[in-house]
Amino acid sequence: MAPFTLRWGIISTGNIATTFCKDLLVDPCTRNASDVHHQITAIGSRSVPSAEGFLTKLKESAIDHFEWGIKNGALEGCKPYGSYEEVYNDPNVDVVYIATPHTYHHRNCKDALLAGKNVLCEKPFTLDEEELEELIGIAREKGLFLMEAVWTRFQPITYAIQDIVASGKLGKLKRLTVDNSLDFRLDEKEETHRMLDPALGGGALLDLGPYPLVWAMLILHHHPLNSSRSPPKILNSYQTLYPRTGVDSATRMLLEWEGVGQAALTADLTCHGYMDGVAVITFEEGDILIVAPPSKPQTFHIVPHGPDPSRQGLIKTKTTHRYPLSPGHGMAYEADEVARCIRDGKKESERMPLKESLVVMRILDQVRRNGGTKTRDLRGTAGQ
């Protein structure tokens, strides 16, 4: 059977939009996805030159693994628009990918849905639960597909680690720690940078925080002992203020899934974390150490408890397990999921269901409101 081709409209011409589009140009067979193809039919920017420049750059990226898409028509007929609305109204667009700063996600998603388009939206989905509920309501009413672009969930390593957790072969799960720390050199950045500007949802929590939460959701929320998928309690949280703009330079949270375990999560823009163990899943018999970065790891280790044999569990020697990503940046797996869902008439993904985006959004809301930063009461476009 011929592969199903999904036609994408891209909203914004920034960093991650570029990376995502390049990944759409990679041959799906390189990741064993011969059933779906991707085509970019429209690019929307706030200015025509930016949209045109973006398209030109994509065409020029026809090297290595990106060449396949260009040779196979992935950019054929692609229209560069100087507004987002033209993308929403283009009949040759099946799904819109939103990659604007956080505070615009709600407005952009809402406009796309109201124009009758399916939507994949970057993290964090919106600025609060109410905004997300509204989008879910519109998508359901209009029978459209809607998903948060949590690309990590679709990478091969996540399934492998979840299988080990579910197998019980490492014994009882004791706790999880995840540290998404990235020295962003805040002092060298302009105050208008999206990571620093409170009006754009700046700060560590909203930008880096979704990744520790991905792992907490996959390991603890999805743990066999949480078969009812009950949300966690926030036991504690603390946000460190970056004085120059008042956003959080770091956020720490302690969450508990009752009867399953606790997760200590960090998002920090001021330093790098320990690369060989950005996430540590502690079990009775040994630990799983996930190697950085937490957004797209490709390796994990299973390690014994310390050198003292009397303290060790069943795991006596360290083993290393690799799950290499296919060529590209690793974002095509989520794009394939969107293509398959839309092809099959699904309105949401079972791997990234809307109810789990809501669980995460409520955590982000509460942590932000418990903290004292300038984004404490910030709303997205719903609040403007």
Ligand SMILES: NC(=O)C1=CN([C@@H]2O[C@H](COP(=O)(O)OP(=O)(O)OC[C@H]3O[C@@H](n4cnc5c(N)ncnc54)[C@H](OP(=O)(O)O)[C@@H]3O)[C@@H](O)[C@H]2O)C=CC1
């Ligand atoms: N999944 C992932 O790995 C990643 C996800 N992200 C997420 O993607 C989103 C965008 O991040 P990133 O690509 O790094 O951001 P950039 O600043 O690089 O790009 C944002 C784009 O949004 C558009 N835009 C619309 N309004 C504004 C505004 N007021 N100020 C600035 N830009 C505006 C611009 O495009 P134009 O001028 O063409 O309209 C701009 O290029 C964020 O929400 C972030 O969380 C970011 C990085 C990685």
Ligand SMILES: O=C1OC[C@@H](O)[C@H](O)[C@H]1O
């Ligand atoms: O989603 C992301 O992942 C990688 C980080 O570098 C980036 O700031 C963030 O938005």
